[in-house]
Amino acid sequence: MNFIEIFKSSIQSLIGNKMRSLLTMLGIIIGISSVIAMSAIGKGGEEKITGNLANSGFGVYEINVDTDADEYKSIYSLDREDIEDIKYNIDGIEAITPSIRERISIKNKTGPDVRRMALVYSTTPDFEKVDRVNYIEGRPILSIEYEEGSPVIVIDHLTAKKLFNSESPLGKKISLEFRSLKKVKEFVIVGVFQHPDSAMNEIGLSRMMPTFTRIPLAQMERIKGTKNYETLVVMPEDPLMGKDILVRVIQQLESRNHSNIYDYEEKIPRGSELKSILETLNIFILFVAGISLFVGGIGVMNIMLVSVTERIKEIGIRKAIGAQSKDILFQFLTESIILSLVGGGLGIVIGYLISNIIGYFINISPIVSPAIVLISVIISTLIGLIFGVYPARQASRLNPIDALRNE
Incomplete structure (x- = not known):
């Protein structure tokens, strides 16, 4: 057969x-x-x-300059050249960006005199990968705005509601007062994102919630008058390989800047485990x-x-x-x-x-x-x-x- x-x-x-x-x-x-x-x-x-953990920093690491070290000098601070050097020499990095945030006071320029204490983050395209948010109105900051350091801002939706009630905040101007720097700057709102902790608002804890805003890094550099950073945020492509990659990043920085005052920590401890x-x-x-x-x-x-x-x-x-x-x-x-x-x-x-x-x-x-x-x-x-x-x-x-x- x-x-x-x-x-x-x-x-x-x-x-x-x-x-x-x-x-x-x-x-x-x-x-x-x-x-x-x-x-x-x-x-x-x-x-x-x-x-869910990724939205809170899972698989994300912070590289810090130990400014309290006896051998610390301002030349050991990090800058864009350090970032480019790391990107070129270290494989397996999904995103790397400076981490700069300042406490500010927001004032509504087009409506009643409403002030609100807030945090402003200096962002880059890589920062948007590291700390993702959902935009519910308007748009994110554009690449050209990042490059030129345009005076644009995106804010969380709860802050938008407190500042403008039921009106759309898009295109409106707000004034940011950088108290520690003694500077005031006007920004145009181009986008509104969902507050990362909006669930707290649903159970009546809105008064305890911080206000979040984001502006281009280049704009923050102009306001601060420096292009140096003390903290970088790094997101490896594979969270399980994160620590190995970060060790190589630290070694690269130490070799480049001839100093051993750099260390790292995971934003969510034991996240890889x-x-x-x-x-x-x-x-x-x-x-x-x-x-x-x-x-x-x-x-x-x-x-x-x-x-x-x-x-x-x-x-x-x-x-x-x-x-x-x-x-x-x-x-x-x-x-x-x-x-x-x-x-x-x-x-x-x-x-x-x-x-x-x-x-x-x-x-x-x-x-x-x-x-x-x-x-x-x-x-x-x-x-x-x-x-x-x-x-x-x-x-x-x-x-x-x-x-x-x-x-």
């Missing part, structure tokens, strides 16, 4: 015993769907947790779900052994009319593989549906990894091959005379 005939014969046999075929596939379906669903929910949960724990937990969940695949494989072997017992006479007749042992072996192996592949395909679809249903109720967006899907298909095939070998060998080794005598 050639392969096509064996395949057709296997399909006919499986269709002719629908219930037995379904029961055989059931273990594979449950196993694969469990792996797909648990993987998708676990990965989605990990992304949600780390995503938390991500590692989440990944390990996902692997453990997949391992537990994978046990059901092994159980499903045992089910395939048991049902196929039952099939051999039920079809002893059929096997004897086929051998009597010329079928060879290898033909019988290949047919039973083909049946096992077909059952496993069909069960695996159904398991992938069911697992995807289950993960989306569970994700809907627990507010998690499941992430189905193509690698997990591919591995599931491979495992399905191997299950059919490995657990189908023993029953197939048992069938192929039957003596045709003894098989024909079987009642």
Whole structure:
């Protein structure tokens, strides 16, 4: 018999015993769907947790100049040349930006005399990557505005409401008083972003919430009269490699500036360890779900052994009319593989549906990894091959005379 005939014969046999075929596939379906669903929910949960942490500084490090050190000199302060040197020599950095913030007093220039204490951050395009916010009106600061240091500003939506009530603040001017610098500067509002701690406002803690504003770094440099910084913020591409990258950054700064007064700290302590724990937990969940695949494989072997017992006479007749042992072996192996592949395909679809249903109720967006899907298909095939070998060998080794005598 050639392969096509064996395949057709296997399909006919499986269709002719629908219930037995379904029961055989059931273990594979449950196993694969469990792996797909648990993987998708676990990965989605990990992304949600780390995503929320990222908004608060997870995976972000601060490099500081120890200004209290005895050997400190102003020439050891950091500048844009240091940033460019780090970008050029150190791989694996997603963003690096100075961190400058000042306490200010905001005054509404176009309305009633409303003053509000606030924090102003000097930002760059990289700062927007490090400390992401959602803009709900207007736009972020543009690249050309960063380069030219334009007097533009973006403010949080709670501050906008306090300063302008129900009016749109876009295009309005506000005055910023830098008290420590004894300077006042007018800015035009170009965007409004959601306050990072807006959830506190929903429970009545708005009075305790700080006001946040952002202006271009070049504008802050003009106001302060210096282009030196004491703090840089660095975000590695891979949070798990963060400490290794930061060590290289510190070594680069020490080599460039001939000083060892630089150190770093993670904005969320032990954040990398938390991500590692989440990944390990996902692997453990997949391992537990994978046990059901092994159980499903045992089910395939048991049902196929039952099939051999039920079809002893059929096997004897086929051998009597010329079928060879290898033909019988290949047919039973083909049946096992077909059952496993069909069960695996159904398991992938069911697992995807289950993960989306569970994700809907627990507010998690499941992430189905193509690698997990591919591995599931491979495992399905191997299950059919490995657990189908023993029953197939048992069938192929039957003596045709003894098989024909079987009642």
